[in-house]
Amino acid sequence: MKKLKSILAYLWELIPGTKGVLGLAIIFCFIVIAIFGSYIAPYEKNYIAFEAWLSPSFTHWLGTDSYGQDILSQMIYGTQTSLLVAIVAGSITTCIGVLVGIVAGYKGGWIGEGLMRIVDLFLIIPTLALMIILASFLPSMGVTNTILIIGLLSWLYMARSIRSQTMSERESGYVEAARMAGMGDLEIMFREIMPNIIPVILANLVLVTTQAVLAEAGLSFLGLGDPSAVSWGTILSLAHANNAVLFNAWWWILPPGLAIACLCFGFILVGNGILDRFQANRGNAAL
Amino acid sequence: MSNYKLQVKELNKIFSSGVMFKKDQFQAVKNISFNLRKGEILAIVGESGSGKSTTARMITNLIKPTSGEILYDGTNINNRKFKRLLPEKIQMVFQDPFAALNPNHTIGYAIGRPLELKKKAKGTVRERVLELLTQVGLTPAEDFIDKYPYQISGGQKQRAVIARVLGLEPEVIVADEPTSMLDVSIGIDIMNLMLDLREEKKLSYLLITHNLGSARYMADRIMVVFAGEVVEIGNAEEVINAPKHPYTKLLLHSSPDPWRTEVEEIEIVEFADTTLPKQGCKFQYRCPFVTESCKTVSIPLYGTSNDRQVRCNLYREELVHEQA
Amino acid sequence: MVNLLEINNLCIDYDSPRGKVKAVHNVSFTIKKGEIFGLVGESGCGKSTTAFGISRLLRPPAQISAGSITLNGQELTHLSEAEFDKLRWSHISIVLQSAMNNLNPVIKIQEQLIDAILAHKAMSAEEAINHAKYLLRLVDINEERLANFPHELSGGMRQRVVIAMALALQPDLIIMDEPTTALDVVVQNGIIHKILELQKDFGFSILFITHDLPLMLEICDRIGVMYAGELVEVTKREDLMEQARHPYTQGLLESFPPLKGEKRRLKGISGHPPDLVTPPDGCSFHPRCPYAMLQCKQKEPEKLHDNKGIIACHLYQEGGHRFEQLQTTSEGTK
């Protein structure tokens, strides 16, 4: 219990400034919407019996689409999918990125160099292209597959960033001191080094989560999403496929884009705040 | 058994850059041999890049030597069985006390964790940590044990580092420039602490330093290294008062000493290029006494056993004669 | 000799999250024409901050909050940024700490040498290059090095280049902030001798800053000792070598293991420097001072100007030479 308290206190310390609080508030709102979606949403999921192309009104705050679905309801249900993909894929990415980064950075030598060469190699090939080819050859695309594809392919840049951070930590005397004290590699990597790069890990976590949201939207837009699931990406994709622009149906185009933007903006604010607060090395990260 | 705590024999270290194309090789340490007696302080003095820190790291097994042996009480430290014991035999005090303590752990954890790992504490770990803190002058110890490194000053950090080292009860401590990052007035405190601990616990120190003054203050013997080689070794007072090797002379001459009385103007060969000669004496480019033979044949250490050895042709007659 | 630089009651503060930091507090000293003046002290004592204050290089939020700085009789603190820019390098040049980053890594030596010249003097590019060659020769560097990038030179050579650069416009004052700290002693010695030689030839004044008191005693004419943002003692070199007056200076001298003389245990100075946000009352050195008296804890000592220089210590106040008395009594008891 005491431990939990100290962890909470530590996390509280990590929350950075006004920007970070604003970012957290935004993310929190989306989480609430996702959890209580079915109570908040005015209509049932995928209910298509309304008139098509209705512009916003009191009965349909965000109007209806070409299929006669209430866009606000779809948006609220879509929050669940989009957040799910973002958080789970972001976590997978972070786990792999941290693991590979710390091992490659700490071990150095053949293991480290080898791992990084492979990372560099795949880093050159655009991730979206890799995702496209993977997704298009998969027998079917469910939300799980989307998550896996995004999660398994986005860790490269993060691994590099974590690695360079680990390498600079390794130069620090405390790592050598730990070795001199007879600590094992695992203890040094995860109990000595890792706590010191938490700010960088968190900032990266935030960044990859953002990218996961955007990647999900991109994949859906390319027709590689789960056709049965509702997400912000699929809403946008449908809007485009049904020429929403030509119908001047801005109520179909703006909400999903703005929702994506707000969520990612929240994440980026948190990440930027963390880096600012710890004056951590940004490397080349655009945060 | 010999009375040597540590014997270093023909130690070599070659660094190669690039993992795939091993083109650039750099010999950081070349055939360094020396012994460290129980309770003795030996200072290794040299400029940056002379190989002194590399030697220290090989002795503490942080890096592997390319060739050569390091014996602790007659056992090779790279011996599989010995490796696990090493932390309890040889310890290291690092140059940068600001980096040597993990900012995420308390002082108590930093000192206590190695005790836990090596089961060194007789009572509770905390009691032992408090005892160690008191020993290094961090009193009242209760005030320090739960502090984080950023809450204490540089000198106090170095004391904590020494406490951690002492906890493992080593007999040999390698100190790599232990005071160079500290303010001078604090540095002298640390040196005094180390000297006191030596008396108390009969420790042997290998002191790595670039400062001849602190080498003289601390050490019983001084070993001067240049370009990875030992150029002179001997009793500290003798080396400082009557240096033999031209490089040692140059070092002494260059060290600021406003109270210098005799103006022994040795000719300084200004030298901007840092390349080293491929053969012959490594110091030949900068040596005012260089002769033809220095340029071709590599020079052995002349002199008697461990007491006084010089790698310079000027002393061939004198020291070889002595040896005979 | 004429005073080149006069500093009176200089104060430099900055705001930190914990409160106002008095980095430099009421510092006054003068540098004469052609003099080498040393400022010595431990890290955080304000010696570099003083130098940056003089050369107007303080990084915000640090700023001069009070005091005056005059160079050749001209008050510097009132000058506008543009007016001060005209003085830069042509009257005050600076050699910074740490050889590595003094020079811009992506610009060739030549360009870095001549742009200082061209920024202040109307000169053709060719003349400027010739002048740059001359400057390199002054510091014993081959003029071919003009075409090099900084990383192609050794640390010692880079610092020589920086010194050559500082000489470019023959300034009245060169501020040298730990110019040889990261270098090996042999290289340091070469550079120090070069500096002394050039100073003799050109007659500029030097404000030399270091923590290395023995080095300072070798080269400086007068020495100011700083502690916790205050100048506690200013003394001629000879006097300091004979007998340091301030207990802090004495302690500092006791902290450098000598190369000569009998081997004995050095005392150093116990404790550690105060926090500049909450400095102790009275004399800021009193918690570490072996001679601390009641009044040291209550009253800030005044800066006493006498024939030997400046001393800020209660042992020497009220015309009394309490320290000598103390010494004789302590020797008597031995």
Place this chain on the structure above:
Amino acid sequence: MGLNAGYILKRVGFALVTLYVAITVNFLLPRLMGGDIADTIASEMALGSPEVAAALREQFGLDNTNLFYQYKQYLVQLFQGNMGVSYVNYPAPVTEVMLSALPWTLGTVLIATILSYGIGWMIGIKGAWKSGSLFDNISLFVSFFLNSVPYFWIGIIMIMIFSFHLDLFPLGKAIPHDFDSLSFMGKITTIIHHAALPVISMIIASLAGHILVLRNNLIRVLSEDYMLLAKAKGLSNRRRKYTYGARNALLPSFTGLMITLGHVIGGALTMEIVFSYPGVGLVTFNAILNHDFPLIQGAFLFIAISVIIANLIADLMYPIIDPRVALQ
């Protein structure tokens, strides 16, 4: 100076290895998860285009189970420039389809990247030089926002505003129907007219990264000693800002540029779909919709090759631009 044979060899070697890996990934992926292909073949058979089915069977090795034999065949064919036949555009070979699409993509992406880099550079420098100023804060928040939206959404919004409402640009496509009948100048202006909106959208979408990277780099550079010395030398603001500061800030961002290029190409793919711009992205999109597997594979390879070459060029230019790399 700068370039030496060893360095060039190393970089070229790395590019070739990367290319090889991309080719192999391209070979293995469909075979590892190829269930869908058989279905497609079956439906093609049923729909009455047995040639297509046969070609597909051969290309994806459904006839021969020896993987190494298939791999050899695949490499040999690839070496001859044969990537199979696109069955959406049957009987056009994939290579031909891709080659006609590639220039559109490369042209817009390159122009957009260069412009976006330049504009981002200027905004980033201006922000960093006076960090904390109103301009800096606004540029920071706008950058965060731009980094938060999908590329294609920016494209859609741009079309909505500038094509649909303001009618300043065409609604899509790279050339009009009557392109062939236009004069030479007319052709050029109409191409520019069509490309303008996609390029502008891509610039806006990719701007943020450049601004942030440059800003961060320059803020770091500004705290270096040599910047202080430059100030002490009395150099003009302009000279300190650009010659001393920006140059140092720019260099490390150059390697980052190539990683961003990957991002931009990814973004460009979706952007083309929005603008019905006949580049690689649109081809890929249609291929995905129609399960045209050879074409998807071809698209992947073409993207990979372009990016690898762009990277190689950057790597080879780097030591010329940054003197510090030359020595390593």
